[in-house]
Amino acid sequence: MSRIGRLPVEIPKGTDVKVEGNVVTVKGPKGELKKEFHKDMKIVVEDGKIFVKRPSDEREHKALHGLTRALIQNMIEGVNKGFEKTLEVQGVGYRVQKQGKKLVLSLGFSHPVEVDEVPGIEYVVNENKITVKGVDKQLVGQVAAQIRSLKKPDPYLGKGIKYSDEVLKLKEGKTGKK
Structure with missing residues (x-):
């Protein structure tokens, strides 16, 4: 399993995250970001954390797993700190x-x-x-x-x-x- 991909992404207070299929919308004090991710990646919000799950251990899915998690982390950091x-x-x-x-x-x-x-x-x-x-x-x-x-x-x-x-x-x- 991807070391980066399996880490949960913390959602800070004052940040609103919406997941609709593979589209993630993040709103924070500095602005709003919306991004569409690969259709195979499953993005779930639970208990103030975002989890990214992959369907298989194929090479492409392993690469997308860590990438998707890192991009979501950057979105959250961007709308909070810039x-x-x-x-x-x-x-x-x-x-x-x-x-x-x-x-x-x-x-x-x-x-x-x-x-x-x-x-x-x-x-x-x-x-x-x-x-x-x-x-x-x-x-x-x-x-x-x-x-x-x-x-x-x-x-x-x-x-x-x-x-x-x-x-x-x-x-x-x-x-x-x-």
Whole structure:
């Protein structure tokens, strides 16, 4: 049996969970999430806990068992605490500003780059740092990755957009032969 899949998911107070077939809806203080899971997985709510059961020991069902439980756990954590990713903009003349609901980034191009706000995602700008916040873990990571892809960190100088916990290993430049 899956070590992660067999663990129950605790439902905190103030969180409402509805299971209709293979569709799980979670409401909490920060928002609401709804997700459809694989039809073979059986999701049961008992005594303030969510249990995920699988029909057989096939390889696919074993993989789906732990995945389904982890996704439900992330949904509950998201509507209660929320998720965030922090990005840093590094480089001379590289700036980030928030204008209304969109980000305006100066990244060394001939024009500023504008990033519109995605529904369910909030941007917080503090000097050269961008914090992407939201209740859906997958969406927060995807939006942060899209912002980072606008100007990935240069391997020689280190300038660009990087995650705050990302460690860059800079390459040594060319050396002339004598």
